[in-house]
Amino acid sequence: VSEPLSRDRRRLRILAGLAAIGVGAPIAWKLAERPQPPSGTPTPVDFGKLRYGRLLTIEWERRTVWVLRRTPEQIEALAQREDQLLDATSAHSLQPEACRNRHRSLRPEVFVAIGLCTHQGCPPALQRGDEPFAEFLCPCHTSKFDLAGRVFANGPAPANLVIPEYHFGAGDVVVIGRLA
Ligand code: FES
Numbered sequence: 001v002s003e004p005l006s007r008d009r010r011r012l013r014i015l016a017g018l019a020a021i022g023v024g025a026p027i028a029w030k031l032a033e034r035p036q037p038p039s040g041t042p043t044p045v046d047f048g049k050l051r052y053g054r055l056l057t058i059e060w061e062r063r064t065v066w067v068l069r070r071t072p073e074q075i076e077a078l079a080q081r082e083d084q085l086l087d088a089t090s091a092h093s094l095q096p097e098a099c100r101n102r103h104r105s106l107r108p109e110v111f112v113a114i115g116l117c118t119h120q121g122c123p124p125a126l127q128r129g130d131e132p133f134a135e136f137l138c139p140c141h142t143s144k145f146d147l148a149g150r151v152f153a154n155g156p157a158p159a160n161l162v163i164p165e166y167h168f169g170a171g172d173v174v175v176i177g178r179l180a
Helices: 007-020 072-077
Strands: 043-046 055-060 063-069 110-114 125-127 135-137 166-168 173-176
Touching: 043 055, 110 173
Parallel strands: none
Antiparallel strands: 043 173, 055 063, 063 110, 125 135, 166 173
C-alpha cells in the first residue's frame, strides 16, 4: 500500500511536472512560492465554427493549447466521477482563480488548457470512449484527465492540466493570454 505523499513531496512533483511543460521557473523555486498560470502575448482564437464535443489545437508561446467546446451532457458528466480524481477541486493545480470550479473554465461550454501532461510534458489525446465520458489519455505512462483536465488518481501525473490566463473577446472569440 503506497503512503500518502507529504505536502512538500507532492509539491515538488507538481513543480517538476510544471517545469517539464515549460511553465514558470524551474524546480529551484522555494516551496513556499505559488506558481502563476501562464500569461503571455494575447492571441485570439475564433471557436465559432468548432462543433460541440470537438477540440481545436493551437500553438501559443511555444506550447500546445486546446480549446474544447463541451456539450451540455459532457458538462453534466463532470460531476459524476469526482471520487476517482486526484484533485477534483483543483486545490493543488494551476489555473486562473476564476477557473477554480468544477468545469475549470470561465464559461462551462468552453474549456481552455495547455495540452501537455503534468507528469513529463507529453501530449495527451482526446479519447471519445463512452459519451459523455470522453477523456484525455496520455500515451506515455497512461495518465488520464477528464474533460475539465482533472487528473484521475491512478496515473503518475501529479496535478490537473494547466490552464493559462485567457478571456473572451467579441462574438465567439477566446483570447489566450493576459489582458493588456
Ligand atoms: S508524460 Fe503523461 S503520463 Fe507520463
